[in-house]
Each structure stands twice: as structure tokens, then as C-alpha cells.
Amino acid sequence: MPDDKLIWPARLHHLNLTSEDPQPLVDWYSRALMMEPRGIAKGETWLRGKDRHLIISDGPKGGLKYAAYTLENEAQLIRLRNHIREKDIAVYPSPSPLMEDSAFMIADPDGNQFVLGICRETAVTPQMLPGRLQHVVFRTTDISRLVAFHSSILGFRVSDVVKEENGEVTATFMRSDPEHHSLGIFRASETGLDHFCSESTSWNDIRDWGDHFAGCQIPITWGAGRHGAGNNLFIFVADQDGNNVEISAEIEHWTFEQEPREWLHEQRTLNLWGSAWLRS
Numbered sequence: 001m002p003d004d005k006l007i008w009p010a011r012l013h014h015l016n017l018t019s020e021d022p023q024p025l026v027d028w029y030s031r032a033l034m035m036e037p038r039g040i041a042k043g044e045t046w047l048r049g050k051d052r053h054l055i056i057s058d059g060p061k062g063g064l065k066y067a068a069y070t071l072e073n074e075a076q077l078i079r080l081r082n083h084i085r086e087k088d089i090a091v092y093p094s095p096s097p098l099m100e101d102s103a104f105m106i107a108d109p110d111g112n113q114f115v116l117g118i119c120r121e122t123a124v125t126p127q128m129l130p131g132r133l134q135h136v137v138f139r140t141t142d143i144s145r146l147v148a149f150h151s152s153i154l155g156f157r158v159s160d161v162v163k164e165e166n167g168e169v170t171a172t173f174m175r176s177d178p179e180h181h182s183l184g185i186f187r188a189s190e191t192g193l194d195h196f197c198s199e200s201t202s203w204n205d206i207r208d209w210g211d212h213f214a215g216c217q218i219p220i221t222w223g224a225g226r227h228g229a230g231n232n233l234f235i236f237v238a239d240q241d242g243n244n245v246e247i248s249a250e251i252e253h254w255t256f257e258q259e260p261r262e263w264l265h266e267q268r269t270l271n272l273w274g275s276a277w278l279r280s
Contacts (some may be wrong), residue, residue: 006155010178013070018059030041051132064193068115131198137184170265176216180230180252195244225271
């Protein structure tokens with residue numbers, strides 16, 4: 001595997017959300033995303049489904065302690081860790097109980113933490129609706145710095161770039177496997193988590209998720225729509241702490257070599273069907 005395929009292929013496996021009051025958040029995800037809670041440590045709960053995992057722990061409201069990506073094998077993980085050390089990036093022990101012992105953690109220039117490793121085998125939990133945890137998006141005040149870090153240090157590939165008419169970048173979508181993006185970076189006035197997404201299998205799934213949220217009396221906050229960048233169908237809801245949760249389907253697939261596209265910073269780039277949630 002050439003050095004430029006550092007994190008490729010890798011998939012988002014789980015997120016560790018933080019909350020000042022974790023139990024209502026655990027209850028919300030149990031109901032809204034059909035996840036089974038399992039206590040793993042004091043103040044920490046693992047929520048699991050067949051293809052989606054979250055850890056919720058004590059901490060700031062709306063915080064993200066780390067995002068965890070699972071790589072293909074140990075050899076790939078060793079190459080990536082060696083590359084990161086050669087770049088003089090600090091490597092920390094992994095805090096994740098869902099990863100093998102060889103996993104490690106790094107932080108990007110905004111302080112967002114990423115666990116990289118091989119996920120432990122877990123028992124499959126039946127679930128009514130499909131939705132594999134698929135991507136996470138961060139807000140930043142310095143988009144070029146963050147894109148450079150994740151490209152050169154981790155090896156994410158740029159898929160789509162959104163720009164103002166003057167050329168200023170407002171969003172970058174990056175991939176770590178053939179799916180259009182597993183990481184997004186949006187320009188904003190503050191840093192932190194923007195949203196995360198679970199990928200379902202079809203338009204019918206989006207309909208069924210909408211009906212499920214309606215049955216839970218959880219309003220859809222944006223959508224249904226179709227993104228321009230990524231071409232995926234979507235709906236959004238918000239959890240107890242205000243975290244934005246997306247369900248999508250039909251995300252584009254790209255090759256490793258495919259060159260980035262450019263989009264204009266306008267509503268149709270984020271929603272080909274109508275109005276958009278523009279962060280800046």
C-alpha cells in the first residue's frame with residue numbers, strides 16, 4: 001500500500017458524545033435511533049446497534065470527546081501511526097473500550113480528537129431500521145489549516161470543495177473510503193461538532209425513519225432533501241442537547257484517484273430540492 005493511502009480504507013465506527021446530564025441523552029438515542037444502552041464505566045454508556053455505536057459520557061453539553069475510525073488491518077494501522085510520528089504529531093493512548101489495544105488517539109489543530117484502530121468484534125443487535133454511522137462534520141474558524149492536517153497527516157482525500165464567488169472556501173468534504181465523505185469541515189464563527197450522520201439504504205428508508213421520528217414525536221428540523229455535494233438524500237433531527245443528527249441514503253461513491261469538484265456557496269449546493277441550512 002503506497003504511503004498516500006494512509007487512512008484509506010477506514011470507516012467511522014463510533015463517536016463519544018458528552019453531556020452535562022447524560023441519562024436523558026441515553027434515553028433519547030435509545031428511542032430515536034433504536035440503540036441498546038450498556039453501561040461500561042461510571043458516567044459512561046455505550047449505545048449499540050447493528051451498524052451504529054455511540055458512547056455518551058459526562059462532560060460539556062453538545063461536546064464530542066472523540067471520533068473513532070476503524071482501519072482495515074493492523075499493518076495499515078502501524079503504517080499510519082509511524083507516519084504520524086514522523087510528522088511530529090503527538091500520539092496518545094486510546095480511551096475507547098470499543099477498539100483493540102493497538103488503537104491510539106491524536107488531536108487536530110482545533111483540538112478535535114480522533115481514535116484510530118481496529119474495532120473489537122461485537123454481537124449484532126437486531127434493529128428495525130438500517131442506519132450505519134457514516135460521517136461526522138466539524139465547524140472551524142480556519143478551514144484551510146484543518147483540511148491540510150487531515151489530508152497530509154491522516155491521508156483523507158478531498159471530494160468536494162464549496163467556495164464563495166471570491167474563491168474563499170466555506171466547506172470541504174473528505175473521504176477515507178469510496179463513500180463521498182466520512183469527514184466534513186465547515187467554515188463557522190466557532191469550532192466544534194456540526195453534525196453526524198447514519199447512512200441508510202434507500203429512499204424508502206428515509207420515509208420509514210421519518211415515520212419513526214413522527215411516532216416518537218421528534219420533529220424533522222431539515223429535509224427531506226438531496227445534497228448537491230455527495231448527492232445523498234437526507235433528513236435531520238436534533239437530540240436533547242441540540243446535537244444535529246442526520247439520516248441519509250444513496251451517498252455517491254468515488255475512486256481513490258478521483259479529483260475534487262468545486263461548488264458555489266449557495267443553497268442548492270446543500271439542498272438541490274429547496275432551502276438550505278447555511279452555516280456562514
